[in-house]
Amino acid sequence: MKRLKQDKTLYGISCFALVFYVLVATAGVFVAGIWAYAGIGGAIILSAALWAHDKGMPWPEKNLALFALSALAIMAVETLHSTSPVVSWREWLKLVTIFVPLLLLSSPRFDARLLHRNFIALMLIAVFAGAMALSVELTLGGPLLQAVKGPGAVLTHYNRGLSFLMILAFPLMAGFLYADFPLPQKKRWALVLLFVFVLMVPAGLTESRAAKLALLLALLTTAMAGLFPIFTRRALAVLAVICVSWPFVVQKFFLTHYELLSRFPDSWRARIEIWDYMSYRIMERPLLGWGLGTAHLLPFQQPHGDQYTIMSIPAAHPHNVMTELWVELGLPGLALGICFAILILHKAGKLNARLVPFALGAWMAAFTLSLVAYDFWTDSLFSAFALAGLLFQMLNKKSAAGRA
Numbered sequence: 001m002k003r004l005k006q007d008k009t010l011y012g013i014s015c016f017a018l019v020f021y022v023l024v025a026t027a028g029v030f031v032a033g034i035w036a037y038a039g040i041g042g043a044i045i046l047s048a049a050l051w052a053h054d055k056g057m058p059w060p061e062k063n064l065a066l067f068a069l070s071a072l073a074i075m076a077v078e079t080l081h082s083t084s085p086v087v088s089w090r091e092w093l094k095l096v097t098i099f100v101p102l103l104l105l106s107s108p109r110f111d112a113r114l115l116h117r118n119f120i121a122l123m124l125i126a127v128f129a130g131a132m133a134l135s136v137e138l139t140l141g142g143p144l145l146q147a148v149k150g151p152g153a154v155l156t157h158y159n160r161g162l163s164f165l166m167i168l169a170f171p172l173m174a175g176f177l178y179a180d181f182p183l184p185q186k187k188r189w190a191l192v193l194l195f196v197f198v199l200m201v202p203a204g205l206t207e208s209r210a211a212k213l214a215l216l217l218a219l220l221t222t223a224m225a226g227l228f229p230i231f232t233r234r235a236l237a238v239l240a241v242i243c244v245s246w247p248f249v250v251q252k253f254f255l256t257h258y259e260l261l262s263r264f265p266d267s268w269r270a271r272i273e274i275w276d277y278m279s280y281r282i283m284e285r286p287l288l289g290w291g292l293g294t295a296h297l298l299p300f301q302q303p304h305g306d307q308y309t310i311m312s313i314p315a316a317h318p319h320n321v322m323t324e325l326w327v328e329l330g331l332p333g334l335a336l337g338i339c340f341a342i343l344i345l346h347k348a349g350k351l352n353a354r355l356v357p358f359a360l361g362a363w364m365a366a367f368t369l370s371l372v373a374y375d376f377w378t379d380s381l382f383s384a385f386a387l388a389g390l391l392f393q394m395l396n397k398k399s400a401a402g403r404a
Contacts, residue, residue, distance in 0.1 A: 013049045014116040017042070021119075024387065025126040025165065029134045029202070030144075032160035032380050039383020040101045046114070047104040058107035065106070067343060068099045071336050075292050078329055082291025091293030091377060098379045102386040110390060112398035120179040123172055124195065127165070131198045134158060138205040159208035163369050164384035166214045169199055170222065170362035171391035174355050178399065209267065210373035214365040222361030229356050233349050236360060236367075240341040243371060244334060247279035247323045254304065261309075270310040271319050271372065277304065277311075278323045289330035293377065298327070317375035324376050341367065348392075352399040355392060362388050 020042035028034040050058050059065075075092055082088035116122070137144050138155060145153045176191045183191070196219065203212050225232040254261075254276040261269050277300045281290065290298060300314050318324040325333035341363075348359035366385055374381055 009049075009053050010113050011116075013046060013053065014114045014119075016049065017046060017114050018116040018119055018122060020046075021123060021168075021387065021391070022126045024168065024384075025123060026130040026133070029130045029161040029165055030137070030158065032164065035161070035164050035381075035383045035387070036379035039105075039386050040098065040379060043101040043104045043386070046110070047101075047107070050107075050109055050114075054109060056109070058104055058109040060103040061106040061108065063343065063347075065103055067340065068103055071340075072096060072099065074332050074336065075329065078288060078332065079292055081288050082294060084291050084294045084297055087294055087297065088292040094379075095292075095377060098382050102382055105386045105390045106393070110393060112394055115179075115394045115398060120172075120175045124176065124191070127169070127172065127195065128198050130165070131202050134162065134202045135205055138202060156207050159206060159211060160374065160380065162202055162206055163208055163211040163214060163373060164380065166199070166203075166211055166218065167362055167365045167369070167384045167388045168391070169195070169215075170218060170358045170365065171355075171388050171395060173222075173361075174358035175391070175395055178354055178395065180398075207267075208373075209265070210369055213372065214368040217368050218361040218365035221364040222357045225357035225360040229349075229353070229360070232360055233345050233356075236363065237342050237345055240338055240345075240367070243322050244326075244338070246320055246371070247275050247282055247326070250275040251279040258307065266310055270315075273304075273308045273311045274300075274315045274319055275323055277302070277308075278315075278318050278320075278327050282323070282327050285330065286326075287330045289326065289328045289333060292328050295324055295327055317377075319373060321370035321376045344389075351392060351396045355396055355399065359392055362392070 020038040024035050024038050028038065047058050060068075072092070072095065075095070079085060079088040079092055138158070142153065142155045142157075145155065145157055149157065173192050173195060176195060177185075177188050199215060203215055206212070221232065221236070250272055254272060261272060264272065278295070278298070280303060281298045295318050296314055296316050298314060300308070300311055305311075318327060321337060322334065325337040329336070344363060345360070348356060348363055351359055366388075369381070370376055
């Protein structure tokens with residue numbers, strides 16, 4: 001009787017987990033903030049439920065916890081050097097409220113027990129419903145968005161939620177192939193191809209070139225990793241290091257090929273102008289940076305402000321993780337970013353061999369979005385990382401138990 005009660009409790013926890021994933025795959029493509037609520041709120045609720053069931057705290061995975069706490073400590077020390085201490089401390093406290101709960105999802109206690117028995121089938125339906133609903137909304141010009149936000153609302157509002165789905169798509173693809181539901185392998189591959197097509201429909205309609213690029217590069221990475229997993233993982237590590245030069249490559253391009261900028265779409269020209277002036281701010285304080293969360297306060301006029309056609313005020317954020325880490329936290333921040341990227345690659349390489357290509361694809365999707373799109377200190381972005389990582393973890397535990 002007691003065992004039956006425990007099984008019902010675990011089943012309830014798995015239902016809660018399923019709800020959070022369904023939410024981000026459906027409503028989350030319309031409202032990106034739902035990813036943060038599902039990730040952070042889900043981490044707290046699921047951890048509390050698992051703690052009550054197992055009679056033990058679901059402590060985070062040791063290496064990730066050590067890295068996150070070290071990163072927060074380094075940021076705290078650097079905040080003493082910030083040019084805007086109030087802004088930096090506020091950003092640091094926000095990151096504490098993001099990192100600490102999301103770390104709980106890395107706990108080894110989150111295993112295959114919490115993967116709902118109908119998870120894969122229901123998530124396929126959820127993604128299909130979310131993607132098709134968004135496609136209709138985009139095709140019609142955003143009537144739902146305008147009804148909620150007003151006639152001045154623009155379709156770029158949907159960019160973030162769809163972009164985050166590109167990260168979660170890869171553990172889902174792995175689940176379609178290797179989860180234990182009755183379907184022949186050839187039909188599973190057909191299911192994956194159908195799933196990719198479903199993602200491509202809203203990706204083709206959206207104005208988010210970042211989402212398109214993330215999906216394309218992630219698919220290519222997955223294919224390459226399927227053939228050469230070790231080489232691909234090492235190449236991605238090298239790529240992370242090479243991207244340190246990003247702001248200065250753009251600076252050189254701006255100086256030597258300015259006439260070509262007129263051929264770029266406005267969104268990408270704006271990014272180039274941002275990366276150009278940020279590169280000079282890096283050069284002014286290369287060692288310790290300007291302070292956590294201060295990028296939006298930095299002057300943009302020097303030295304090329306009169307040549308900018310898009311930027312008329314400081315950017316809200318640098319739109320590039322390497323630039324953001326370097327300009328705000330200096331060389332220590334840059335080192336943290338590279339170490340984080342390589343740590344996740346290392347953990348991806350430790351998964352079941354069948355999951356590794358998809359994990360590297362998810363890494364590439366996340367890295368691409370971090371390089372060209374969003375503020376790195378965003379709760380919804382880190383929640384997308386954590387939710388994808390948790391799903392890989394549960395699929396991996398399922399494989400280790402011989403049930404995948």
